Amino acid sequence: MAEPALALKGLAKSFGALKVTDGVDLSIAPGELHALIGPNGAGKTTLVHQISGTLRPDSGAILFGGTDITHLPPQKRARAGLARTFQITSTIASLSALENVALGVQAHSAHPLSFFRDAARDEALNAPAWEALEAVGLTERAHAPAGSLSHGEKRALEIAMALTLKPKLILLDEPLAGVGHEEGERLIALLKSLKGRFAMLLVEHDMSAVFALADRVTVLVYGGVIASGEPAAVRADPAVRQAYLGEEV
Amino acid sequence: MSAVTTSAAIARPALPAARRLAPLVILGLLALLPLATALGLPAHWLTLVTRAMIFAVAALSLDLILGVGGLVSFGHAAFIGIGAYGAGILITEGQTELLVALPAILLVCAAFAAVTGYVSLRTRGVAFIMITLAFGQMAFYFAQALSAYGGDDGLTLYEKSTLLGREIFANRTGFYYIALGTLAFCYWLARRLVASRFGRVLRAARENAVRVTVTGYDVDHVRLGAYVISGMMAGLSGFLLANQTDFVSPAFMSWQRSGELIFMVVLGGVGSLHGAIVGALAFLIAEDVLSAWTQNWKAIFGPLIVLFVLFTQGGIAGLMTKLRGRRDG
Numbered sequence: 001m002a003e004p005a006l007a008l009k010g011l012a013k014s015f016g017a018l019k020v021t022d023g024v025d026l027s028i029a030p031g032e033l034h035a036l037i038g039p040n041g042a043g044k045t046t047l048v049h050q051i052s053g054t055l056r057p058d059s060g061a062i063l064f065g066g067t068d069i070t071h072l073p074p075q076k077r078a079r080a081g082l083a084r085t086f087q088i089t090s091t092i093a094s095l096s097a098l099e100n101v102a103l104g105v106q107a108h109s110a111h112p113l114s115f116f117r118d119a120a121r122d123e124a125l126n127a128p129a130w131e132a133l134e135a136v137g138l139t140e141r142a143h144a145p146a147g148s149l150s151h152g153e154k155r156a157l158e159i160a161m162a163l164t165l166k167p168k169l170i171l172l173d174e175p176l177a178g179v180g181h182e183e184g185e186r187l188i189a190l191l192k193s194l195k196g197r198f199a200m201l202l203v204e205h206d207m208s209a210v211f212a213l214a215d216r217v218t219v220l221v222y223g224g225v226i227a228s229g230e231p232a233a234v235r236a237d238p239a240v241r242q243a244y245l246g247e248e249v
Numbered sequence: 250m251s252a253v254t255t256s257a258a259i260a261r262p263a264l265p266a267a268r269r270l271a272p273l274v275i276l277g278l279l280a281l282l283p284l285a286t287a288l289g290l291p292a293h294w295l296t297l298v299t300r301a302m303i304f305a306v307a308a309l310s311l312d313l314i315l316g317v318g319g320l321v322s323f324g325h326a327a328f329i330g331i332g333a334y335g336a337g338i339l340i341t342e343g344q345t346e347l348l349v350a351l352p353a354i355l356l357v358c359a360a361f362a363a364v365t366g367y368v369s370l371r372t373r374g375v376a377f378i379m380i381t382l383a384f385g386q387m388a389f390y391f392a393q394a395l396s397a398y399g400g401d402d403g404l405t406l407y408e409k410s411t412l413l414g415r416e417i418f419a420n421r422t423g424f425y426y427i428a429l430g431t432l433a434f435c436y437w438l439a440r441r442l443v444a445s446r447f448g449r450v451l452r453a454a455r456e457n458a459v460r461v462t463v464t465g466y467d468v469d470h471v472r473l474g475a476y477v478i479s480g481m482m483a484g485l486s487g488f489l490l491a492n493q494t495d496f497v498s499p500a501f502m503s504w505q506r507s508g509e510l511i512f513m514v515v516l517g518g519v520g521s522l523h524g525a526i527v528g529a530l531a532f533l534i535a536e537d538v539l540s541a542w543t544q545n546w547k548a549i550f551g552p553l554i555v556l557f558v559l560f561t562q563g564g565i566a567g568l569m570t571k572l573r574g575r576r577d578g
């Protein structure tokens with residue numbers, strides 16, 4: 001069997017006395033869309049930070065495609081094909097949407113930091129950037145500053161940026177949060193169309209989206225995993241129903 | 250629909266005319282100034298504006314890290330000092346050749362920037378300001394301790410640098426155009442740098458370093474590169490300054506001087522590059538005019554700058570844009 005795209009082994013992190021990641025074991029197969037759900041403050045974002053490298057775990061290991069990346073800085077993880085989006089959208093506000101995406105293309109080019117040549121007119125960067133914008137339906141807004149995009153457009157832009165990183169895994173931290181119904185539907189369709197090309201870890205509160213998209217679901221409560229498996233099995237799990245989903249599901 | 254037809258159909262908005270024309274107008278006017286002295290403007294102005302252009306090179310270099318990179322360095326005068334002392338010490342030792350002095354100065358500046366930048370960039374915000382200030386003061390005290398080269402009193406130079414034995418700095422108008430040429434070259438270089446892939450990452454990191462990091466860039470590495478380039482450019486200005494004043498002293502790298510450089514950049518408008526040039530020219534000319542007028546010029550000048558920056562927000566470059574906006578709109 002192929003190495004999992006991502007494997008977490010006994011990952012733990014505390015903020016003072018608060019255990020935000022409590023011995024988490026998790027495995028995501030290549031091409032799998034894995035949903036991570038849990039109540040507010042369960043530690044989902046903190047877990048995403050540790051996987052992307054913007055936070056250090058206290059103990060445990062992170063394996064990416066079989067390689068231990070626990071101590072690798074975030075930029076090296078990104079270059080290895082680990083991309084992410086943020087719960088609070090994170091783009092370069094003054095740069096155009098196209099330039100934001102081109103920044104990602106550039107990171108994976110032969111000369112990411114060359115001097116002199118005008119980057120904005122560099123077709124070697126712009127052509128793949130246009131493709132990524134087209135994949136997420138943002139070509140019309142290509143020259144608009146990222147800061148002026150609607151919330152849903154920013155979410156789509158972040159996904160386009162992730163696409164340029166030749167990803168093997170994309171971490172999506174609540175890509176539907178704060179997005180209107182119509183834009184939300186479009187984003188769900190987009191994620192569905194991307195399924196299978198790379199692994200995805202989807203943090204999401206919108207249960208209909210989770211059950212529509214996920215191959216497997218993991219439930220996090222107080223930093224610990226209380227259930228993990230097929231969506232239907234997780235939905236039926238009594239512990240999950242009690243601790244998180246309540247009676248509504 | 251292919252990406253190519255899409256990109257052609259959705260045209261990129263053109264750069265505002267001001268951003269393209271302002272630097273050409275500024276450099277063009279500077280090129281014409283010697284004519285004005287031929288027509289009766291006091292010759293003293295040629296010296297003053299030469300000095301202002303030399304400082305404009307330093308201000309421009311500071312804008313590269315401060316305005317474009319978002320790094321407020323409070324020790325930038327150290328590089329001017331290294332450049333000036335490099336020229337001064339070599340001249341004192343009988344080595345006036347520019348082709349020896351300049352590479353040596355640029356190398357020392359690059360090394361100093363690499364070491365101090367590496368340490369400083371481990372910090373952020375106010376800590377970065379303080380640590381660059383500390384390195385600046387270190388350079389200052391080092392110069393004071395150089396008793397063989399004047400120590401506290403500074404070092405008077407009895408010769409100027411030469412190019413292949415020719416005395417290129419001897420003639421005042423010639424010096425003026427060398428300073429202008431250097432400024433124009435540095436501006437062109439900075440402009441290219443900012444537009445390049447490197448510059449795009451530097452700009453993006455100023456706004457959102459975390460995003461740039463998770464996109465695959467080592468932000469500190471890029472910032473250090475900018476710091477080194479900036480330090481070398483400031484060293485070049487120090488080399489010219491020593492040749493203009495025929496004198497170098499520790500005061501060249503005092504913290505007040507570093508503060509003045511920040512003033513110049515803020516005065517002209519942070520991050521626009523040509524703003525730094527305008528800021529340096531305005532600063533040095535205002536300083537000259539006010540100091541001729543009253544001994545207490547600093548008491549007037551300080552508040553003036555604060556008021557100016559508060560009311561224009563974006564310095565002189567910002568004010569121009571605003572005025573034009575009012576006219577157009």
Ligand SMILES: Nc1ncnc2c1ncn2[C@@H]1O[C@H](COP(=O)(O)OP(=O)(O)OP(=O)(O)O)[C@@H](O)[C@H]1O
Nearest residue numbers: 015018020038039040041042043044045046047087
């Ligand atoms: N830097 C920090 N320092 C201290 N505590 C923190 C820090 N970041 C997060 N926390 C706390 O850790 C806990 C987990 O936060 P986290 O943001 O990971 O939750 P989450 O599952 O993503 O929640 P949400 O669904 O609201 O986004 C919360 O109680 C939060 O207050």
Ligand SMILES: [Mg+2]
Nearest residue numbers: 044045046087
């Ligand atoms: Mg969260």
